[in-house]
Amino acid sequence: MLLLQANTQSANISFLLYFGTIGMLVLTIGLIVFIIFHQRKVIRYQLTLQKMENEQQKLLLNASIRLQEEERARIAADLHDDAGPLLATARLYLNENMVHLDKSAQLQSIYSAKQIIDDTIQLIRNISHSLMPPTLKNFGLESAVNDSFQKLNGSGNINASSRFHDYKDRLAPENELIVYRVIQELVNNILKHSNASFIHLTQNASGQKFYIRMHHDGKGMTQADFDRLAKSASGLGLKNIQSRLKVAQGKIFFEKDQSQTYYKVTIELNKEPVS
Numbered sequence: 001m002l003l004l005q006a007n008t009q010s011a012n013i014s015f016l017l018y019f020g021t022i023g024m025l026v027l028t029i030g031l032i033v034f035i036i037f038h039q040r041k042v043i044r045y046q047l048t049l050q051k052m053e054n055e056q057q058k059l060l061l062n063a064s065i066r067l068q069e070e071e072r073a074r075i076a077a078d079l080h081d082d083a084g085p086l087l088a089t090a091r092l093y094l095n096e097n098m099v100h101l102d103k104s105a106q107l108q109s110i111y112s113a114k115q116i117i118d119d120t121i122q123l124i125r126n127i128s129h130s131l132m133p134p135t136l137k138n139f140g141l142e143s144a145v146n147d148s149f150q151k152l153n154g155s156g157n158i159n160a161s162s163r164f165h166d167y168k169d170r171l172a173p174e175n176e177l178i179v180y181r182v183i184q185e186l187v188n189n190i191l192k193h194s195n196a197s198f199i200h201l202t203q204n205a206s207g208q209k210f211y212i213r214m215h216h217d218g219k220g221m222t223q224a225d226f227d228r229l230a231k232s233a234s235g236l237g238l239k240n241i242q243s244r245l246k247v248a249q250g251k252i253f254f255e256k257d258q259s260q261t262y263y264k265v266t267i268e269l270n271k272e273p274v275s
Helices: 002-093 096-100 105-130 134-139 140-156 173-194 223-230 236-247
Strands: 158-162 198-206 210-214 250-254 263-272
Touching: 002 105, 096 250, 134 140, 134 173, 134 210, 140 158, 140 173, 140 198, 173 236, 173 263, 198 263, 223 236, 223 250, 236 250
Parallel strands: 158 198
Antiparallel strands: 198 210, 210 263, 250 263
């Protein structure tokens, strides 16, 4: 009897061990299958994310190229449509037949040609200034932005003000130009679309970080709006901003103040002072 009970208990233990081993094996296989499928899902997600990033990089590159081409086309049009005819007119006044005119007529032709050449020089100077504003080149971002905002405020269309709190060391010239162009693009957008009554710009720094913040009380956008529009086919201006800041390794953030009374745009980049 005891021997039978011992055999039964041994059989039960063997049965439990067998099914326990099977159960552990099934759990192990299930865990391995789960890990494999999870890894595949992660890989697919990473590939999708990489594809999206590549597409975004392509959009930014295309926007940058389009911006450069538009600027070249504008310069070419200014030179062709304005400078070209002016110089051609000056040439007419200074043609070889002028030697057959009396002295008074010669002086008048020379004077007229000089006036036209002066106008052409001013035109070319204006084109040059649009590429690199002299105030920015000679005195830096603070002076250029303050000058621009004073002119904007003087127009009477909007209350514009700017204040730099910590700009002892200038940024690298190429970064100053990038920030200045981004500020111009943002101001143009505010003037065109927001119906704001004021724009206030401030600058400060923290460690190696440089910040420009613009506040306005018009219709603005949040970061989600910017990210969506920057990826759309119609958001060329926003792509230009993004592509410019990417060159300077900068960032831009859009938000609405907690008081819900104004919008804020923040430009952030690393300080690279002029050596």
